[in-house]
Amino acid sequence: MAVTEAERRAMTRAIELAVRGPRGANPQVGAVFLSPTGDVIAEGWHRGAGTAHAEVDALSHLDPDAARGATAVVTLEPCNHTGRTGPCALALIDAGVRRVVYALDDPGATSGGGADRLRAAGIEVEAGEQADAARTVIGDWLTAQRLGRPHVTVKWAQSLDGRAAADDGSSQWITGPQARADVHRRRAASDAIAVGTGTVLADDPLLTARDGDALFPHQPIPVVIGSREIPETAALHRHPHALLRFETRDLQTVMRELHARGIQRLFVEGGPTLASAFIAAELADEILTYIAPVLLGGRRLALTEIGVGSIAHARRLIVDERVQLGADLLVVAHPEDASAATEVTEEGS
Structure with a gap:
């Protein structure tokens, strides 16, 4: 019927x-x-x-x-x-x-x-x-049930020519206030927010979700991945939640630990090395790209090595949404072959 x-x-x-x-x-x-x-x-x-x-x-x-x-x-x-x-x-x-x-x-x-x-x-x-x-x-819950790991959103902001920063390393701000406000709303909808130690050292982020100058009621748990030392004066130490620190480069280990802690939605925000690692490991369930109408040139690409050696092996995406945010454009996409999402195994393979 x-x-x-x-x-x-x-x-x-x-x-x-x-x-x-x-x-x-x-x-x-x-x-x-x-x-x-x-x-x-x-x-x-x-x-x-x-x-x-x-x-x-x-x-x-x-x-x-x-x-x-x-x-x-x-x-x-x-x-x-x-x-x-x-x-x-x-x-x-x-x-x-x-x-x-x-x-x-x-x-x-x-x-x-x-x-x-x-x-x-x-x-x-x-x-x-x-x-x-x-x-x-309930997409995040479905991912956690099916794969035994958090649902992962990988986000980055870039210039129109694909740069995440100018050659001197400055990156605040590539996008405008509307795009940044959208990022904070999405942070508030996440259980945890992850950055690499490079981003912590370069940008000293708070990793909070803010509505203007006020904090959203729900704050994502701050997660830092990487082996470099974090200064005691780092802003993220002032976050409402205690920092989760992973010095391993094994993202499977990180995913298992986060899942064990009940984290279902992980927002990966920076920088290019960490974003590329998640994509290369086929751990990105959703990709958010905020594109600003500026040109930067130089060497600081928004993504680095993601395991693509030829066009035949390109990581193809399906675009779910295009959103105009002031002068900036947000593209929301997911991997074309969603069934290829990586399951976290006990062996971490």
Whole structure:
């Protein structure tokens, strides 16, 4: 059975509800229940670890037996495991729903499989409705579940001719205030922000997320990667969170440690050496390039070696978005072959 117009509207609403929940170790999920005639009879969303999942939250607003024959529209495949709460797939079966429409498969080894359990109970299941829109909400959680590492955004600012700084090393500011404000909003949406020791020594960044002169309520944890010593007077020591320091060049080790600390979204901001290392290691899930209409020339390229020896081996990207920010242009892209994203293994290979 094809997805109905009422179910499409319900999925749009479920995605709106999902973002009401807090970002954290658990995914943001929304749910809408429809009567057999297509009317909305209940809504719910996941409010954080240990609380009812979206489907159960929605069911809690219904009288007993009110969900019999209903359709549950959910942004993520109903879970199939018992953790702090019971399996949502079983809750839907017990409630007597007739049909379930969801956007994204749950990739979890223990939490996935809810759709099969629902089908085995005789419930109609339709998967993939508005999957791209739902992925924008929980893409970082999906990466962490699938690959065992944080979702990585690599950002840089550059001149029109691809330079990250002038020949004397000065780089503040290539882009204008609107582009910089956008960067700070994206920092605030991240769990951690990473730079190399070269950036710390050259720019002495605070690594905070600021709204004008004020700090955003959520601050990313500062991460520094590299072997050079950081001065005790470095500005990042004044960050609200304690610095995470990695002197290894093994990014797989860094990814494992960050994942173990519950970091799901990592914002890699500088400089060219670190950005290039993440791209070369196929660890970049998203790339943000802020392009300023200036020419700098010289040797200080925005990227260095990324493991491309010929045009046949070029790292091809799919452009997701182009945003004009004052005089600057932001290009948002992701690797063409998303399935090539690197899984962090115990051996670090």
